[in-house]
Amino acid sequence: xxxxxxxxxxxxxAAVAMRVxxxxxxxADWGFDASFNWRYIYRLSLDWTLPPPEAGWxxxxxxxxxxxxxxxxxxxxxxxxxxxxxxxLPLLSALAGLGIVALAVALARRAAPVDPLxxxxxxxxxxxxPAHLHMSAMVNEEMLAALLASCAVFGLxxxxxxxxxxxxxAAAVGxxxxxxxxxxxxxxxxxxxxxxxxxxxxxxxxxxxxxGLGTAAVLIAALLAGGWFPARSLLATGSPQPIGLPAHVGMxxxxxxxxxxxxxxxxxxxxxxxxxxxxxxxxxxxxxxxFATVWFDGHRYFLPREDRAVSWLGGVTLLLxxxxxxxxxxxxxxxxxxxxxxxxxxxxxxxxxxxxxIAGYAxxxxxxxxxxxxxxxSLLGLSLPFSYYASETLAxxxxxxxxxxxxxxxxxxxxxxxxxxTFDLVFEKTEVSGLPWPPAEGG
Numbered sequence: 001x002x003x004x005x006x007x008x009x010x011x012x013x014a015a016v017a018m019r020v021x022x023x024x025x026x027x028a029d030w031g032f033d034a035s036f037n038w039r040y041i042y043r044l045s046l047d048w049t050l051p052p053p054e055a056g057w058x059x060x061x062x063x064x065x066x067x068x069x070x071x072x073x074x075x076x077x078x079x080x081x082x083x084x085x086x087x088x089l090p091l092l093s094a095l096a097g098l099g100i101v102a103l104a105v106a107l108a109r110r111a112a113p114v115d116p117l118x119x120x121x122x123x124x125x126x127x128x129x130p131a132h133l134h135m136s137a138m139v140n141e142e143m144l145a146a147l148l149a150s151c152a153v154f155g156l157x158x159x160x161x162x163x164x165x166x167x168x169x170a171a172a173v174g175x176x177x178x179x180x181x182x183x184x185x186x187x188x189x190x191x192x193x194x195x196x197x198x199x200x201x202x203x204x205x206x207x208x209x210x211x212g213l214g215t216a217a218v219l220i221a222a223l224l225a226g227g228w229f230p231a232r233s234l235l236a237t238g239s240p241q242p243i244g245l246p247a248h249v250g251m252x253x254x255x256x257x258x259x260x261x262x263x264x265x266x267x268x269x270x271x272x273x274x275x276x277x278x279x280x281x282x283x284x285x286x287x288x289x290x291f292a293t294v295w296f297d298g299h300r301y302f303l304p305r306e307d308r309a310v311s312w313l314g315g316v317t318l319l320l321x322x323x324x325x326x327x328x329x330x331x332x333x334x335x336x337x338x339x340x341x342x343x344x345x346x347x348x349x350x351x352x353x354x355x356x357x358i359a360g361y362a363x364x365x366x367x368x369x370x371x372x373x374x375x376x377x378s379l380l381g382l383s384l385p386f387s388y389y390a391s392e393t394l395a396x397x398x399x400x401x402x403x404x405x406x407x408x409x410x411x412x413x414x415x416x417x418x419x420x421x422t423f424d425l426v427f428e429k430t431e432v433s434g435l436p437w438p439p440a441e442g443g
Contacts, residue, residue, distance in 0.1 A: 015127035022137035023090035031138030044070035065141035148180035174218035178225025294376030331389025
């Protein structure tokens with residue numbers, strides 16, 4: 001127990017230090033859509049007026065993150081330190097990410113109160129998840145959206161088995177999921193998860209009226225909080241998430257430009273040998289590209305593009321990452337079996353969230369067939385299911401015959417993640433972040 005505590009605390013402190021380092025050293029205008037996000041934030045900070053969807057690249061996105069960031073910028077400006085926003089906003093993203101970690105640990109402790117190993121794993125799996133680390137350094141809405149979605153699901157997962165959802169609890173969950181929707185359109189998945197979870201209580205005899213009221217409370221709270229913005233976009237552009245606006249024209253020329261069923265069935269060797277998304281094989285592999293961006297910097301926002309050592313580190317990292325990924329898959333299967341016996345209130349919302357998120361991501365990448373939209377950070381809403389199920393499985397495996405080998409593999413994975421996700425620690429990035437298209441000559 002003492003050794004577990006010492007190792008867990010040391011690793012957790014290292015992961016927090018990585019986040020602080022990245023927030024203070026990662027260039028503020030690098031990262032997914034960062035320069036466009038800054039323009040939107042600055043514009044809101046001037047007069048709070050919500051611009052039309054077609055005004056810029058990011059102005060078609062739900063505004064909660066941008067208004068929150070603009071408020072921070074205004075407060076710092078009032079103190080005479082507006083430029084400190086370049087550090088404050090990434091630190092707030094990192095703090096939101098740590099909030100998700102806290103929820104993951106609390107949920108694991110509730111599920112297994114006498115198993116400190118599982119709680120430690122639940123937290124460390126997220127603390128050393130590259131997609132989590134990347135977004136903790138960027139000025140982007142992903143982490144806030146993931147936190148709000150996690151709050152909604154957490155509120156449903158902590159119920160005792162068979163305990164009905166109280167009306168106030170349903171409204172609170174609806175509010176959290178609605179705020180997730182007001183942060184990112186994928187928050188609709190949190191709304192659907194919450195509504196379906198509460199509605200499922202109607203299967204019990206005599207519970208239909210209570211379940212109907214609870215479902216209505218979820219939907220009313222969610223739509224009041226976040227439904228107005230996609231409705232506004234629908235009226236203004238004909239779509240709740242407009243893509244073909246003038247600001248987006250450049251993206252329409254990016255590869256591959258179309259999707260086929262095979263893109264969702266193949267995972268090429270390039271996933272491990274050359275984990276960067278402009279590799280021709282990865283351009284035609286949604287899940288290979290996703291895996292390379294969940295567990296590594298497949299878009300090269302942190303790491304240099306032309307460095308064989310980076311590709312080697314990526315291959316090792318992704319091979320080691322098969323262990324927690326397999327544990328997650330095994331945990332999902334275990335949760336599905338447990339759901340049939342109604343032994344845990346956590347399984348239904350967590351499994352629903354997982355299924356709806358994966359289906360929504362597949363649909364989104366099909367509808368938007370460009371390599372830039374294939375990124376593991378879009379799956380951060382799965383933070384709680386991943387930590388819950390992977391930690392459950394790994395805790396069992398680490399008590400088995402090969403516990404030393406598995407522990408060594410997990411520690412090696414943490415070291416690889418630290419090397420690749422601590423900005424400019426080992427690899428100096430001198431070129432602009434991201435993958436250019438068309439590629440530079442010789443690139």
